[in-house]
Amino acid sequence: MRTSKFLISTLKEVPAEASVASHQLMLRAGLIRQLASGLYVWLPAGLRVLNKAENIIREEMDKSGALEINMPVVQPAELWQESGRWEKYGPELCRFRDRKENSFVLGPTHEEVVTWLASYEVKSYKQLPLNLYQIQTKFRDEVRPRFGVMRGREFVMKDAYSFHTNLESLHETYQLMYDTYNRIFTRMGLFFRPVEADTGSIGGNHSHEFQVLADAGEDIIVFSNESDYAANIEMAEAPMPAEERKAPAESLTKVATPDAHTVEEVAAFLKRDVSTVAKTLVVHGETPEGQDCLVMLVLRGDHELNEVKAEKIPGISAPLTFASEKEIQETLGALPGSLGPVGFKGRIIVDRAASVMSDFCTGANETGFHYTGANLVRDIPEFEVQDLRNIVAGDPSPDGKGTVILKHGIEVGQVFELGTKYSAAMGATVLDENGKNIPMEMGCYGIGVTRVIAAAIEQNHDDRGIIWPDALAPFQVALIPLNYGKSAQVTETADKLYEDLIQAGAEVLLDDRNERPGVKFADMELLGIPHIVIIGDKTLQEGAVEYEARKDLAKTKVPLTDIRNLLREKIGK
C-alpha cells in the first residue's frame, strides 16, 4: 500500500473526549472515529488491525475443532422470554418492535439463539460434542460507555457455544477452550493471565476470565505472591482471620456523635482507628417464608462490601439492593450513618474479619449516636458469619500460600461452564445412548475482539505512539523514502524494495507523500508499524539504508544488498 492511496488520518492533538492512552492513540493514529457515545467507525488502518485479531482467533478456533456460524444481531423477544432473561437482563438489553409490533432485541450475546439452533439441529448424542462460534457485532446499551472501544456499546465479539451429553465432555471442551485462549492471546503478544471468575448474569458453574494486565483496566485481579493463585476480586475469598475474638473488656456505652455520618467521621470524632468501627449496611432480602425483609451486613470500617459475594448469599436479593433512607427510618428509627446491629431484630450477617472484632464502635440506631465497647454474642446474640468483603493487598492468599497483591486488568475473554441452564429452559434435548431425552450440557466462551485491540495498545505504547505486536500490526513494514519523486535513486530504490517485499507476501506501507521527513517519521511511529526502513540520498551514497525497530527506536545502517533478507527474516516471509 502507498500512503498516497491510503487514508492516513493522524491527529497532532489529543481529542478532548479521550482520557486513556489506548483511546487517545486510536483516535490520533486514525484507527477509529466516534459516531455517538459508545459507537465507533473503524477506519482503514484500524480495520486492518481488527481483521488481524479476528483471523488469529478464527485460525485457533478452527484448529480446536469449533465450527464457525453466523447468527442474526436481531433476535425475537420470545427466545429471551423463554430463557427468563427478558426480565432479568435490565436496560442494557436494547428492545424494540418491528412494523408488525412484534418485540425484538439487539443481541448482547447469543445463548438463546444458539440454544434454539441446537435444539433444531442436534437430535442425537452421536452428533455431540459440538462447538459453534461466530465473530460478530453485539450491542449492549451500557450504563457508562467509556475509554473508546474498551467499553463501547456496539462491539465485536467472538462467542462460542459448546454442547455435550455429559459433564465430562463439557470439562474436556472447557479445557480445550482454555488452552486455545492461551494460544490466541499469546500469539497476539499480550501479557495476560487467566483468573478465576464470577459467572455473572450469564449464569453457570465454573469460569475463568482472561485478563490483560494494564493500569487502565477496570477489573481488579488478586494474585498470590507465592503461588500461581489468580482470581477476580469479585471471586477472591477473604479467609477467616487466624486470631480469635477477644473477650469483651469494655461495657456497652452510648455516645453522642453529632454530624458524624461516615465511618471515617465517626472514627475521627472519637479519635480511634477506622478498623475499630463496625460499618453497617442495610439491604433487601427475603425470609425463608418468602416475605420481604431488611438484612444487616456488618463489616470492619476499613473494609469494602463485595456485592457479588453478598448477593450470592441465600435470602439476599439479587441484584443487591440497598434499603432507601425512608425504609431504614421506618424500620430502625434512625438514619444511615447511625446504624448498627445492637438491638436489631432481623437477620444480621457479619463479615469474617468483623466477626473477630471486640469492644468495637457501631451505630446506636438513634440518629447522632453510636455505641462504644460493643461486642458480638454479649450485645448481639444472634448473627451469622459470612465472607462479605473485598480482599485487600497483604491479606493471606485464599489458597493458603503467601499473601495477596492486587493489579488492574482488562477482561478480554471469559470461558464458562453453563450446564443445562439454557438447554433445560428452552427444551434443547438430545436422545442419549438409552434413548432417553436429556438436556444438553453447555459451555460458552467469549473474546472481546474490539476490546483486545485497546488492551494491546494499553500494553504497548510509548510517547510517540502505538508499538504493535507483530501479529496485530496494520502493516509489517513502513518504507520512508526521503525526497521521493525528486531523487531518482531514492525513488527507484524505494519502489524496487517495495515491489520485492510485496512479492514476498509482506504487508508494506510505502510513504510516498510529498511530506517533510519529520512528518513521515512521526506518522509511521504513531501508527506503530514494527519495522521501519528509511531510504535517503545520504545513506544511499554508502550503498545503505537505515532500519528502525519501532519497539526500541534503535536505528541501524544496513547495506542495501542485505535489507530484503533482514526484513524477510524479521517478519518471517
Place this chain on the structure above:
RNA sequence: CGGUGAUUAGCGCAGCCUGGUUAGCGCGUCUCGUUAGGGACGAGAAGGUCGGAGGUUCAAAUCCUCUAUCACCGACCA
C-alpha cells in the same frame, strides 16, 4: 440512573460574567513560492445554522426556560 461539567470552523480552545460593528486564536485543509534527516518558513485563501427550540430585548454566542448530545465521578460486562 444519580452527581458534576461541557457544547462556538475538521481538531484544540478564547469570547459569555458586564448584550451593541464583519465572532476570534492555534493546529489542520487548499493555492503559490522557498525548503527537505524529526510534525519547516513566507504570501494568499476556503471553512461558522455559536447544539436545537422557545422567550426577554431596539438588539442575543452573551440573559432566561425547555430540550438534545457529549464527557467525567459512583452501581453493569466481552
